[in-house]
Amino acid sequence: MMTLLGISPQLLFGQVLIGLINGVFYAMMSLGVAIIFGMLRIGNFVHGAQYMLGAFGAWYLMHLPDLFPGLGLPSLGYWWALILVPLAVGAIGAIMERLFIRRVYDLEHAYGLLLTVGLAMVIEGLFNVGYGAAGQQYDIPGSLRGGVNLGFMFLPNYRLWVIVAGISVCIATWYTIERTRLGAYLRAATENPDLVRAFGINVPRMLMLTYAFGVGLAGLAGVMAAPIYQVSPQMGQSIIITIFAVVVIGGMGSISGAIFTGLMLGMIEGLTKVFWPQASTTVIFVIMAIVLVFRPAGLFGKETVAAHAADMSTARPDGILENGRLWLVILGIGGAVLPFLVYPVFGMKILCLALFACAYNLIFGYVGLLAFGHAAFYGSSAYVAAYTAASWGFPTELAILSGVAMATLIGALFGWLAIRRQGLYFAMITLALAQLVYFYAIQAPWTHGEDGIQSVPRGYLFGFIDLSQPLNMYYFVLTVFLIGFAAIYRIVRSPFGQVLKSIRENEPRAVSLGYSTDRFKLIAFTLSAMLAGLAGGTKAIVFQIASLADLYFMTSADALLMTLIGGVGTLLGPVVGAVIVVTMQKEFATLGSWVIVVQGSAFVLCVLFLRKGVVGTLEDWLAARAERRRIASGGAPAPVAKGVHS
Amino acid sequence: MSGLSVRDLQGWYGESQALHGMNFEVARGEVVTLLGRNGAGKTTTLRAIMGLLRKRSGEVRFGGENLIGRMPEYIARRGIAYCPEERGIFASLTVEENLFLPPVVAEGGMALDDIYTLFPNIAERRNSQGTKLSGGEQQMLAIARILRTGATLLLLDEPTEGLAPVIVQQIGTVIRKLKERGFTVLLVEQNVRFASRLADRHYVVEHGTVIDTLTAADVAGDFERIQNYLKV
Numbered sequence: 001m002m003t004l005l006g007i008s009p010q011l012l013f014g015q016v017l018i019g020l021i022n023g024v025f026y027a028m029m030s031l032g033v034a035i036i037f038g039m040l041r042i043g044n045f046v047h048g049a050q051y052m053l054g055a056f057g058a059w060y061l062m063h064l065p066d067l068f069p070g071l072g073l074p075s076l077g078y079w080w081a082l083i084l085v086p087l088a089v090g091a092i093g094a095i096m097e098r099l100f101i102r103r104v105y106d107l108e109h110a111y112g113l114l115l116t117v118g119l120a121m122v123i124e125g126l127f128n129v130g131y132g133a134a135g136q137q138y139d140i141p142g143s144l145r146g147g148v149n150l151g152f153m154f155l156p157n158y159r160l161w162v163i164v165a166g167i168s169v170c171i172a173t174w175y176t177i178e179r180t181r182l183g184a185y186l187r188a189a190t191e192n193p194d195l196v197r198a199f200g201i202n203v204p205r206m207l208m209l210t211y212a213f214g215v216g217l218a219g220l221a222g223v224m225a226a227p228i229y230q231v232s233p234q235m236g237q238s239i240i241i242t243i244f245a246v247v248v249i250g251g252m253g254s255i256s257g258a259i260f261t262g263l264m265l266g267m268i269e270g271l272t273k274v275f276w277p278q279a280s281t282t283v284i285f286v287i288m289a290i291v292l293v294f295r296p297a298g299l300f301g302k303e304t305v306a307a308h309a310a311d312m313s314t315a316r317p318d319g320i321l322e323n324g325r326l327w328l329v330i331l332g333i334g335g336a337v338l339p340f341l342v343y344p345v346f347g348m349k350i351l352c353l354a355l356f357a358c359a360y361n362l363i364f365g366y367v368g369l370l371a372f373g374h375a376a377f378y379g380s381s382a383y384v385a386a387y388t389a390a391s392w393g394f395p396t397e398l399a400i401l402s403g404v405a406m407a408t409l410i411g412a413l414f415g416w417l418a419i420r421r422q423g424l425y426f427a428m429i430t431l432a433l434a435q436l437v438y439f440y441a442i443q444a445p446w447t448h449g450e451d452g453i454q455s456v457p458r459g460y461l462f463g464f465i466d467l468s469q470p471l472n473m474y475y476f477v478l479t480v481f482l483i484g485f486a487a488i489y490r491i492v493r494s495p496f497g498q499v500l501k502s503i504r505e506n507e508p509r510a511v512s513l514g515y516s517t518d519r520f521k522l523i524a525f526t527l528s529a530m531l532a533g534l535a536g537g538t539k540a541i542v543f544q545i546a547s548l549a550d551l552y553f554m555t556s557a558d559a560l561l562m563t564l565i566g567g568v569g570t571l572l573g574p575v576v577g578a579v580i581v582v583t584m585q586k587e588f589a590t591l592g593s594w595v596i597v598v599q600g601s602a603f604v605l606c607v608l609f610l611r612k613g614v615v616g617t618l619e620d621w622l623a624a625r626a627e628r629r630r631i632a633s634g635g636a637p638a639p640v641a642k643g644v645h646s
Numbered sequence: 647m648s649g650l651s652v653r654d655l656q657g658w659y660g661e662s663q664a665l666h667g668m669n670f671e672v673a674r675g676e677v678v679t680l681l682g683r684n685g686a687g688k689t690t691t692l693r694a695i696m697g698l699l700r701k702r703s704g705e706v707r708f709g710g711e712n713l714i715g716r717m718p719e720y721i722a723r724r725g726i727a728y729c730p731e732e733r734g735i736f737a738s739l740t741v742e743e744n745l746f747l748p749p750v751v752a753e754g755g756m757a758l759d760d761i762y763t764l765f766p767n768i769a770e771r772r773n774s775q776g777t778k779l780s781g782g783e784q785q786m787l788a789i790a791r792i793l794r795t796g797a798t799l800l801l802l803d804e805p806t807e808g809l810a811p812v813i814v815q816q817i818g819t820v821i822r823k824l825k826e827r828g829f830t831v832l833l834v835e836q837n838v839r840f841a842s843r844l845a846d847r848h849y850v851v852e853h854g855t856v857i858d859t860l861t862a863a864d865v866a867g868d869f870e871r872i873q874n875y876l877k878v
Contacts, residue, residue: 181746184739184743184746184747185747187736187738187739188736188738188739188747190738191736191737191738192734192736194698194718195728195730195734196747197697197698197717197718197719197722198696198697198698198718198719198721198722198728198730199719199722199727199728199747199748199749199792199795200718200719200722200723200748200749200751200795201719201722201749202717202719203719
């Protein structure tokens with residue numbers, strides 16, 4: 001038998017075929033994400049959940065008689081699902097657009113991402129409650145069973161069908177957008193929605209239908225995927241991150257680019273499985289990193305949309321809540337008495353996550369970069385601290401410092417890659433890079449896969465303070481937190497911090513003043529990663545474990561949620577947010593799988609109703625009260641601080 | 647059927663008021679200009695008529711119907727067409743796609759051949775990308791594409807801005823021909839000399855209100871008067 005580089009053609013072509021199938025799904029989904037991103041400026045994180053809905057929709061139709069035994073409904077097979085489910089998922093998408101997504105069009109792009117992250121958590125959480133991790137079986141329709149023997153390999157009919165149908169749908173979509181009147185409306189509305197409305201076109205309805213269409217594509221992909229993969233609540237969770245990476249690689253502004261990139265990356269992934277199986281889960285993210293170095297706009301990208309820093313800060317610099325020296329003392333005293341009020345372990349969890357959120361706020365709140373991969377720094381530091389303490393017997397402080405060093409290193413590398421893009425791209429890139437670390441930790445031998453590194457010794461601080469004593473450990477963590485908090489306050493108040501804020505508010509202006517803004521952003525990003533690493537390393541010692549959860553994107557989402565609930569860009573916001581989120585997680589822990597639903601709802605509610613966060617709202621209220629008093633005592637009204645641009 | 651009638655039109659950008667009670671009339675078939683310095687509120691008035699300025703009050707009657715509170719897409723379908731100051735040629739669309747973008751809202755729009763006769767340059771470049779056109783051609787295209795739709799009232803925002811004198815002349819000819827064809831035109835201008843040769847009436851706008859009204863005869867008799875309003 002002929003072999004190719006020592007690999008049988010069956011294996012080679014088999015994997016290329018599987019890769020091509022994956023590529024079809026990547027293409028269909030990244031097409032939807034790219035259309036929604038292009039037209040609506042929404043980074044549709046809920047796309048994976050909508051794909052999952054499609055697969056479940058097909059499964060439901062098949063099992064109608066079992067689901068509603070009394071109604072005498074027929075079991076609707078694959079071909080029905082192929083038509084009905086995309087329409088239904090599209091309709092659900094239209095409702096979601098009407099109820100939620102429409103409300104954030106005029107806001108910073110970051111809110112759209114946060115909102116869809118929340119919606120994805122709610123939907124996937126609900127299905128998780130209903131179906132758990134187990135996958136449901138969905139049979140290949142009878143008419144597509146069997147296959148053809150091509151001589152060198154066996155090609156199942158269903159897979160051939162998926163490839164032909166998927167690519168046809170992609171091409172039809174491309175044609176509609178690039179070559180028809182409807183497509184011209186869409187492209188024009190992307191450039192100047194107001195003018196298109198002034199020509200008499202109902203742009204809001206068109207945007208709703210565009211979203212529904214993109215989502216319907218995900219639903220269709222879900223139906224087509226149902227017989228190939230298991231129908232499970234988790235099926236959309238990881239694919240969306242890959243899809244984001246595909247969109248980054250393809251670049252915006254090119255529909256055909258999204259299709260081609262999806263297909264190509266699927267095949268590359270398949271080939272990698274043949275030649276270097278371990279790397280197959282990460283190859284797309286590595287390609288993304290390489291593309292970012294050489295072609296930051298993506299392979300087919302023409303333009304950079306949504307490419308400005310997100311000024312979402314809600315702080316009022318002169319308020320009493322922004323006085324770092326004062327609050328350092330108050331937090332010190334409050335922290336000192338906390339272990340006598342709550343369990344020290346609970347207190348330490350709050351402190352670790354508060355430091356993590358503060359570190360995150362440094363880059364998100366003060367520089368306006370929507371990082372979405374801080375789990376990589378938190379988690380990698382946790383792993384390194386745990387490993388050096390457990391396996392190499394490093395003393396505690398040295399173990400944590402090793403973790404911090406690792407986080408700093410990764411932070412500098414990721415920052416160097418990611419600062420080439422801004423806005424939503426920055427989020428997608430950091431998310432994808434963090435996923436790289438996650439997949440590495442699943443496979444590397446020293447991280448022990450699903451088990452993580454357990455039984456990490458707490459050890460002795462400086463060789464003589466016994467950290468296995470809860471209070472000793474607690475006060476050590478408190479000290480670490482206060483040092484981190486003070487450092488961040490120092491950073492943002494320094495001239496360096498002023499430049500960071502100017503970048504947040506208007507980067508071109510900062511550049512025109514002669515600042516090399518990329519260098520500032522990189523330094524800030526690295527500092528943020530370093531402090532996130534400090535939080536992660538400390539956490540590994542406190543809880544004596546480093547696990548995959550530390551690296552999972554939900555940890556990044558936690559950092560975002562804490563910062564958002566507390567108040568983006570405020571001094572105390574992340575701390576308040578950490579208290580709220582950790583308490584919430586503890587209170588709802590008994591609900592099991594519902595926690596994720598609750599957390600997702602918190603995301604959605606925050607984006608819709610509490611955009612300024614608890615601290616930001618409080619600062620507004622205090623400022624308004626001070627202003628009222630000043631006017632009451634005869635002062636003139638102050639000019640509006642944040643003017644409206646006309 | 648009556649033309650456009652604007653009564654006590656007020657408009658806001660956020661908290662700051664830009665229009666403080668505009669009053670003017672444009673009868674059917676007339677060419678009327680809004681003249682005034684930068685920032686007087688001329689463009690804002692057009693945007694308020696079109697519904698692009700959301701925060702507005704007062705009365706904008708067209709064909710007897712008050713359009714305040716209506717969405718832009720509704721207003722466009724009543725037969726008002728808008729040509730913005732920045733021209734708004736879509737970069738990702740070809741010339742022809744730009745031309746066909748505004749949907750037909752009523753019968754009686756100009757036929758494509760007539761449009762190409764009126765704008766020979768556009769016909770030559772119909773397959774180019776929208777932004778490959780020169781400034782003058784872009785302006786022609788911006789006007790051309792709203793003639794097809796059957797709209798009877800054209801809002802033209804500074805069509806001569808930044809264009810060479812010969813092009814300005816061409817645009818003047820076009821507007822005169824449009825008037826002959828029965829279009830009603832509300833023209834925002836800073837170029838008084840250009841406007842004075844075209845319009846039946848001029849409204850002078852300052853601080854978001856109309857401070858004076860001049861007929862074509864007034865301007866012909868006393869050009870100084872109108873220039874005084876606009877000099878810096």
